[in-house]
Amino acid sequence: MELIGSTLTATYARPKTSHFLPAISTMASSYRNTQPALAMNPSANLWRTSSYYKSSSAVPATSSIQRENLDLVRANTMFYPSNRSALTTRYTPDDWYKSNQNNYRESESSRKSAERLRKDTLRLMQDREQLTRRTQENTSKNIGERLNDIIFWRSELSHETDNMVTEIAALNEVKRRLERALAETEGPLQVSQECLYHREKRMSIDLVHDDVEKDLIKEVSVIKSCQERMRRHLDRAVAQLVSNRAAQHELERDMSDKVAAQRIDDRCHHLRNTSDGIGYYRGIDRLDPSLSLPDSWSKFTDDNILHSQSERAASHKLRDEIEILLNTTSSEMWNQFNNVNVAFTNRISETADTKNSLQTHLAKTLQEIFQTEMLIESLKKALRDKECPLKVAQTRLEERTHRPNVELCRDNPYHRLVSEVREIEDTIHKLQERLIEAENTLQTLVKTKVTLEHDLSIKANSLFLDQEKCMSMRKSFPSMPRLVGYT
Template structure:
């Protein structure tokens, strides 16, 4: 403890360790700015420090040269005897200074309190305002997140509805495509039958190898079936391409829907975050990061474009299904119509061939009968000619015997004339019979040739009937039914 009347001295030195930090007071006065230490203080100089507020230096300080030696000895003696008076020569205050110092301290204290109170009031008001602003901002953000969730929910429902419609349309188009494939496969059998009929009819012989109505209708049937197949293949290619487009649109919808589900889950979690929620943390600089790829308008337009594209593809798919239905019915009717036309032509041609065959058989029977009669006639002519030989021999023998009559008996009498006439008559008769025999034999040859021609033509007709009736019509008894031609199994 210092003696009464002594002033407190303050000595400041730099700490030896560089890691020392002075304690910071929580008082407001601890934040006041102090004067920096002088260079002498930094060099650990123990110089007394006095504030100007409490100490005033004397106006006249005597020097050692101006003070007498006796006086100096007396002062030294007093200083030695009274240590409290060691600064009497350097500083001394008056009561007025003391009073002014107190008043100054009072005013400074009151000013500090007023400033602190004003700062406290302003700070409390600022804290309340910022709290309300933060709460309103957070409520606005939560409301925006809720609206965003409503938008996502709306577009998610639209996407789900469109995906369901697209899945239904794809299933319907797949079924129609399957029916078209079955119908196309069903046309192979009628085409093969028609082509085999044409192939078999090429085996007709001779005069029956004609380009008749049956052949024309068969060629037309082959062309009709091939035309139907070509249209079916084109629609089948369109169906395959449309299925690919539908699945691509479905993929885009499902990807967009998956993104919407993920975004909805994230925004829903963000919407339910509170100041007391778990998992919240600081992410410095996240507000300066903008990974956005779209704006609200482009975001909604992207989903709307996907839905419109899907609806367009569904409309095209529905139109294609209608076209395929019309095609199946049209091709079925065309093939059935041509099939019936060919059958009618076959029936008519078979009837004509059968009639021709019956006529040929009738003519052949008559020809055979005539041949038989002609042969009998020839035999009769031969017998008649042979029968004429004996009378001719008798007449000629008589003439030859009468040539042996002697002398005047060799008379050209009436028997001679009759014998000569008889011989000539018999020869003429035999000549006539021989001519008639040759004519009969010629007629017989003609009849035989006609018989051969009739028999050959009859065999041709029989072959044609066999081909048309047995070969072709037996194959044409089986033709796909209308349900099978339109793709129903």
């Protein structure tokens, strides 16, 4: 339906089915519960006038009939917009009179306030103009003093940075010398190890743990010890260079910040009221982007300078230690190199003398072998020479055994022939024994000859290894300037 004198509300049409809308009892209960819901939310009643509240408050709360009548009045007021508008737009004559009086009083008060404000404002403008001028002058003075502080610390940073750059260059040079010296030790170490390797090729009895081998092992140990110390100092130099560059970076960054701050403060110092580029920055005075105070600001730069000086002192001390190390290691390696050379010289001389003695004994042994061989030939010839006499004597005895009867007599010729046979056999036996002894002696001489020749080959091999292989390699030992890192 449509109400006259009100806005058009929604029009509902009942559907054909009977299950679309709820029961009538349910709708009635929802209408009766409208005002309690409003009572639970007091803010929903703020739009009503006081007259409405006065009339509604007079309704007793004890009578159920009066409550139902009040609900009907409120329902009529709520659901008829024309009645609601009429109630909320009414004022009393007392309200109208009071409004006029308030306007008169406010007009007089505003005029007096405006006059007082005008006088106070003129005085305030003059005072604030002078205060602004003095504050601006003081601010410019403070910025100028700040510029002097920045210039001072900037010069200190620049001086310290130059010193640090010089120290880094000096430490780099010492580090390069140490690297060259460490590289130079690889040659002597390889030579010493090669000498030990070649001396392992000695044969038989010459494979002894002599003084040369002891000194070579000691030389390898000395070189490796020097290399280890050099590597440790080289690692320290690398770490110190990192620390030096870090300190230099901090100085340069601080100085860069100082340059930027000086440029900004110098521009601020020269800003005037008539300068270009000035403008409003709302709320900038309430923003505090500062990260430090004047004390911490100066302490920060002073700490950077002190840290740089400390790193420079440590770097200088490390350079001195590296210089001492280079001199010490070069002396140790050179002393051990000379000791090994002396041991090699003594061993070569001893081996050469032994080789000469062996050659002499070999020559005598060869001569004796020749004579023994001649003796053996003589003995063999003597044995051959005894064969015919023995045959003759034995043949005579055998022929005499064929004498007939009584003629088979043991006469003097028989005894002589028997004695002759035994004598020749004894001679042959002794010659054979002497032949065997001569042959055994010859075998011994031959073995001695082989032993001497083998020992001579061993001594020749040892001399070749020590004199030709090892000593020729040791001539490439670096000089003292190269061992301390100079080219």
